[in-house]
Amino acid sequence: METLRIRSFVEPMTPSYEDLSREVFGVLGIPIDNIGLVESVQRLHTAVERGVPFLLSTPNVNFLISSQTDEAFRESLLSSDLCTVDGMPVVWLARLLGVPVKGRVSGADIFNDLKFGRSTTQRRSIFLFGGADEAAANVGKTLNSDSMGLKCVGSFNPGFGSVEEMSQTAVMDRVNTAQADILGVFLTARKAQNWLLYNHNRLTATVRAQFGATINFESGKVRRAPALLRRIGFEWLWRIKEEPHLWRRYGADGLSLLRIVVTRVLPLVLGRHWRHIVSSKASDLTITIENDVNMIRVSLSGSATEAHVAKAITCFERLFDQGNPFVVDMAEVRAVDPRFFGFLLMVRKELRKRNETLAFYRVSPALRRIFRLNGFDFLLQPNR
Structure with missing residues (x-):
């Protein structure tokens, strides 16, 4: 190979x-x-x-x-x-x-x-x-x-x-x-x-x-x-x-x-996470942007689902306009559905045009499992 x-x-x-x-x-x-x-x-x-x-x-x-x-x-x-x-x-x-x-x-x-x-x-x-x-x-x-x-x-x-x-x-x-x-x-x-x-x-x-x-x-x-x-x-x-x-x-x-x-x-279809996505379609997603010393922290809280992609697009476009490095805090995220994973892939694509990487932190073990089952655990690895 x-x-x-x-x-x-x-x-x-x-x-x-x-x-x-x-x-x-x-x-x-x-x-x-x-x-x-x-x-x-x-x-x-x-x-x-x-x-x-x-x-x-x-x-x-x-x-x-x-x-x-x-x-x-x-x-x-x-x-x-x-x-x-x-x-x-x-x-x-x-x-x-x-x-x-x-x-x-x-x-x-x-x-x-x-x-x-x-x-x-x-x-x-x-x-x-x-x-x-x-x-x-x-x-x-x-x-x-x-x-x-x-x-x-x-x-x-x-x-x-x-x-x-x-x-x-x-x-x-x-x-x-x-x-x-x-x-x-x-x-x-x-x-x-x-x-x-x-x-x-x-x-x-x-x-x-x-x-x-x-x-x-x-x-x-x-x-x-x-x-x-x-x-x-x-x-x-x-x-x-x-x-x-x-x-x-x-x-x-x-x-x-x-x-x-x-x-x-x-496991995705039958598991609790899938049922949680279905029941949380109308749940809110809060996006908070904080300026730390060396970079911007973007904190997501709630359900990262299709219903909130438009809101996320607006926030991340603003981040890209600023041109400063940022990390995504996932500590309070309860669910991620395929549409939001797709959005995250596009954020990663935009960052790679700038020779930057998409970085997550404070990802819970339960959320790591969701990334793995959906095939996106590579996003959690350094420099990916």
Whole structure:
């Protein structure tokens, strides 16, 4: 397994504070945007028009499992400007935890919408990076002859090297010289996400996304599962039929997912904390800001739930305007729900743009358990 040095983003991936207003939920350690296909594609077009770097991630079960053990992979999701759910099992788990996910928005769906130009009259340029053999080059030719929404301005298959080898100057120059609006990456999920994170400040394409198996669907090498199977969550069976070697990955991911359900999801749903969240939806959250000698202390008291995110956004925007370091006192927090975890992830993202960290203190053992069950115990570690 490759060990990568995680680079903090120097350039903001979206205009300041916009991340705080995203409707993001924290689900088992990763961010999930509650957004549909049309709005997702529109955000990509808006990013292109602004010329602001925009990282799209589409978490599925494999993403969820990989993020539990691969810090660089998890960081690529936490640093993303949009995380849509690609996989019905993740949709179901999110809904079980009370997250009102609108539905599945896969990378293939987004690529398809872009290809047909359904959301804009502008034809976007795209560079295709990865894919087996000459798949990317062939798909590029097809796009240029048939697509109303995408124009391929280059393609490159980097082979099977490491992330560092795929990040050599000659490779990056080839990608950047094309001056594409969109960079579509077609490597394995782990390698693609880590490569995008590793090279964030070197890439010039505005929108960057790992579209995974989409290249195989577009090239005709693999047939995509029928819509019914995708909708009822059995796309994985179709994928195994089309690509038998995938059974090992799906089997391993399935066992890992079962372990997460038993050890974390069920305790959350059935435990006292979940009942407390449900009963405390209307409970208040008090946010107190105090100036200490060396930094600002932000004390939260009450229920940190969805009902109070708007209030929290206003307070933290004021803190960011002041530009002083701060710590978050959690001593009086009784409950944290997925929506507030999502907000905290966006606070962390904003701080990392400034090369700062999100620091909590006075976290009770009971609250630490809630962080752990939700997959966010890493937030309590130093320099995270």
